[in-house]
Amino acid sequence: MTAALIALLLPLFTALCLLLLRSRSGVLVIVTSLLTLLAAAWSLYDVTVNGPQWLELGDWPPPLAIRFQLQPITALLLVFSAMIHLLVAVYAAGSQHSKTRYTDFWPLSCLLQGSLNALWLSGDLFNWYVTLELLGLAAVALVALSGRKAYGPALNYLLLSLGASLVYLLGVALAYGRYGVLDISLLGAMTEADTTTRIAWWLMTLGLMLKAALWPFHLWLPRAHASAPTAVSALLSALVVKGPLFILWRLWSEGAPTELAVEAGPVLAVAGIAALILGGWSALRTPWLKSLVAYSTVAQLGYALMALGLLMYWQLPALDAALWLFVLAHGLAKASMFLAAGELQASLGSKRVSALRGTTETMPVAMFAFAVAGGSLIGLPPSGGFLAKWLLLEPMFETVNHWPWVVGILLGTLISAGYVFRVVALAFDRADPVPPDFSPDRFAHWLALLPALVVWGLALISEPLIHWLTGVPL
Amino acid sequence: MAWLWLLIPLTPLLLVPILMRWPKLRSVVWLAPLPALPLAFMRPDTLVLPGLWPGAQLGIADGLSAILLLFTAALWLAAGLCAVSGHAKDPHARRFWVFWLLSMTGNLLLILAQDGASFYVGFTLMSLSAFGLVIHNGTTESRRAGRLYLQLAIVGELLLFMGLMLRVHEADGSMLLTAWQETPAGLPTLICLLIGFGLKAGFWPLHVWLPAAHPAAPAAASAVLSGAMIKAGIIGLWRFMPRGSGEEVMSLPASVAPWLLAIGLISAFYGVAVGLLQTRDKTALAYSSVSQMGYLLVLVALLLSQSVSVEALGLLLGFYVVHHGLAKGALFLGAGMAHEYRLSRVHWVLMALPAVALAGFPLTTGAVAKSLLKDQVGNSAFAAWEILFYVGSMATLLLVSRALWLIWRSQPGGPPATMPLPWKLGWGSLCLAAPVLPWLWPDLRVALLDTLSLYGLWGLMWPLLLGAVVIALVVRFNPQWHLERLARYQPGLVLSLRLRRWLQTRPVARDPMLPERPVRMPWAGWRNLERRWNRLGRDVVQVSAWVMALGLLWVLL
Amino acid sequence: MSLHEWMLDGTLGLLVLILAVAVLHVRSLYISIVLFIAFGLLLALIWARLGAPDLALAEAAIGAGLTGTLLLAAYGRVSERRRKAEEPLDWHAGPALLLSLIIAVILMRAVWPLPDLDSALVPAVADQMAQSGVGHPVTAVLLSFRAWDTLLELLVLLLAFMAVRQLLPSLPRQPEAWPLLQAWSRLLAPLSVLIGGYLLWRGSADPGGAFQAGALLAAGAILLRLTGLLPALGWHHFWIRALILGGCMVFLAIGVAGYWLGTGFLGYADGWAGPLILLIEVFATLSIATTLTLLVIGETREVRE
């Protein structure tokens, strides 16, 4: 637990120190991110060896205190967020095209990471509300870094995030009114499927869905993510939307009565399929590169939503692994894709997809990173995306009448292949390549490739990964 | 000792970053398949790698795999040796070697694989990396060929992946190839696998990419493409298909077998027919590969028909693959060489060896492969078709003679040049393999001695003599038929180009020099609908609030 | 419950509802803002009716006062064109109202059984009050039992301030200070410091505490700044930064020290709870006051420098 606490507090302290000293030192952030990563890895080791752990804050007895819970998934998410943050920090410090060096990017991103870690560790309905607000404010502030043109999307994001928080908070208030506790584990033992519970859970769910940009509440995401600076888009797409998803998962898998979960599951799963298809379609049609990547986030979140819905519907804990593997694989691939897309569009001086003509010749590494990450999004074996899809498909193969879900996944796969190949095909059109306006930044290209390679490498550690995700010993 | 198997894929893989860092080391990179040679003899236990993916196993289960491993590695070695001198002055040599190493890794890995997933990983790695080899020369022709290759390779990958999934499902989640061989396969599975692997193996009608891609690559690359890589398709079919006994396992595959036989025979003769029309040596050789893959498909048909023992068939497959791989590799290398240097008399003698071996000349590996094939067909349920195989020998002789003549014609003028030593070594050893190998390899020697009976010799010789007569007639009368135009018709390439244009030019504006013409697209109505839909979501906050409110209403009522 | 209590509750409730509807429907933005401030004050009354004096104080200071100032400041910055633009009552006002009504009815079904249930936390708080180190239960919850929430909330405030810092400067519109206001603020400002300090001090035993005190202090500072009696509070001054960040830093440091000394993260050693909580509250008050002041009246340039 100590290690997890260090991973939680280190970014917060770093942010405060940076602000106090008015420092814009990327090196300091990189060093502390590295330390955070080490602490998170240590906590993962700890939790694998010693099992799940609890920390009552202030040593107060359970119903009163806020409790931190360290499970394998929590620890894995701590590692994951530290990894992405480290990568983005290195990018922001090193790339000549990242416009984040002369702003408050550093303390904001540290606060973002700290609040995300607080969210992973917490298990208290109201505390989650506060962490969600922290996360939302940090995210909006980061979006606003790219100047006036981003203010409109940032304001929309903020307003919706505020509204969603209040929908969530009303649900929390109803749940507290009904059961008198706020701790999710304690709630799990008490909940019954009555009207108040049902309404409370749905209010929280809808609020969280809006925050996580799950279909059909995704409208704010593409513009917000596309207009943010590159490093920020990577953070937002890879990490921020996963926070509410985590709460949603714990809410339904731990806190909700079984009947309610079984009833709600298909709704979420169908929304997931709709996200896959419609989000994918928008990605296929949009003329802007970053919008394409952002819409692909909408589509890919559909897989996670579907995994969650089916997990609730069939009451299969095995799908936990699929859900979180999707999250990990998508986070890594999306970080790679956004960094690559940002570098490409900065070098080409155009935000259009059509400007990518011939980029395999002018910027092969960045394009390769994009394609490799895209391969994981499509789910080509042996990438992490493939593993997740495989875990999701496994229970469907067992029963014949599950085929509509399989068809949904297949359609989603086809569409994601469509939008990835749309870019790749254009990039291979070398007859008349668009010359870059600015010199490409090789270092950033290789950096963008790194997470894409990691996501393909996930297949190599699939066994321990699934072990951590399911908590089942090898 | 089982971990030794890891050396085979890891050696080339580790060489990739080393090569990136120290490009000068490329003169030793060709040694990468070396670990495979001793391991094929040692045959350590199977290596189980549960951490990699469920059921991952590497190793060699039967004699066939050992043969395949040994000779595939040998072919890569020899071709690599030639490539060292071929790419000594190539400015893009590093790129060539990286793709070379990657496709070699894939090729060796798929031979070692004992489970479907490992096989698939190796197959994919090989297929996709070979794209880099095909387009290496960078000419329009090679780019065009590469595009077609990549398009079909990806289609093949997807089908194969579907087949793999179905197979896993049929085998109740088991990934092991041995388990699959005992499991019945459904028709969709069979179709997916046949097309998926067929696109790699390149038999008719899935061969369209092959005559374009193999000649386009550099000489050493076409040697391994034609010699080693296309065999992966047949190996895959052999390994993935059910072969157990019992009615319910084999009823469906047995009914597919005649179709496979038909496709194989069509392929064998189609390859020869079109190959004879070619005016370029490497294309003719590529068509000869199409034809030979037809014979290998016949072997798969025999396996499925169950009328021959699996062991004998496995040995024959091994002989055939080795024979064709080495001979075709030698011919491609020779053709590549003849484009650069004028060959001396000795070289032509050497070059003739693999050529006659392909035609099944006595005392060569080809003789064994051909006569065993005829014997097996004769013993099987398809005995009635045996005569076609005799005709096939004659056809092959015609095609290789044509290819040799084309190679002769493509030589530059001037006196015979001295070739670089590595080339001589690599190519020479491949050429000599055809007559020498039977004497080194006991199994093959026994089979070769069997063909030396009078009846056997006659069976081998009469088609060849007939062929010789036809060649003599052609040389004597030299008819001018002008059939080249027929050969130039390549629907695959045309369609591939269409696909590319469709994909790439649609979003981009047309030529700005042309006047704008208002065109009413057939999908304009849909486009308007989409526009209207997009406009709906303009005020993000309001629309989201509506969705939220309606959602609340819906889920709460 | 007696009839006159019902009368009071009913009137308050009706008034609040009418005000809320008016805020949303009135044509002029300015009137809407003024009505919203009145709405906030009325809410403070309701909180007092419901036995929540802490909240009444907080709502009056934060909810009505500061939000109102913020809204008016924003109004001062929008253009004439924007001010004049009225909300048209378009086609979806009707369906929206209907939908909201249905949702309200559904939610009423959800809250219907709640009054008869009770909370497990009330007795738990009562049990642990003795160990908390303070006498007032709300303060105990805020700074002892759920100190993590409070710490994060300070971070939220900090983050909001940081976020405002990111925005490019907007056109400042500072009207001349009104002489009477200047005179009054000379009187009011020290008073606000006094009352703020008192609230902070009383917070450990009675209603009041860091947030209320901080908001009051901020109100005083804002008044002074608006009348030009206080110099600009730039971010570039080290002391301003230290004040703003002090709350979080002291809180975090004490929390970590507790973990280090074995009393748990954000736990206080026996006997030290009272003084430590007071220490945290003092720093938090200063931090909240400075941050709110800068948030409300700090020109972007002051905030950014």
Next chain:
Amino acid sequence: MTQVLFYLILGVCLWALGLYGLLRLKESIRRIISVNIMGSGVFMVMVALAARSEDPDPVMHALVVTGLVVAISATAFALRLSVADVQEDDQ
């Protein structure tokens, strides 16, 4: 019908009114006001819930204090953003 229930219902109505504002209004400052009304509704529900027991529930009161601070922080930012955004529109 008790006082608690009365205020619970009132809170729910305020919340729905705030939602109505978000559904209908377009001007960003007004939207921010409606979000605040929504928040007031939630807080009223929470305070009413706190009033159920003999001694008012201090946990709920503390949560509402926290909620108020969060609300004002976010409101301050949103207002600044909306002003900056509006100015951009004007130019």
